[in-house]
Amino acid sequence: VRTxxxxxxxxxxxxxxxxxxPAAPTVAYKI
Known part of the structure; x- marks a missing residue:
């Protein structure tokens, strides 16, 4: 996979x- x-x-x-x-690999959390 890494290759x-x-x-x-x-x-x-x-x-x-x-x-x-995107800066983060996940979706932003709800505020």
Whole structure:
């Protein structure tokens, strides 16, 4: 699994200079 993630990140970074992603991997909690 880790190898697949590394390959996908490398492929994305080869095509783009910047990756934008959410700060937290989970949904924000209700206030």
């Amino acid at each position: 697949l993630v590394q390959k996908s990140f490398k492929a994305a970074l080869d095509e783009n200079d910047l990756l934008v992603s």
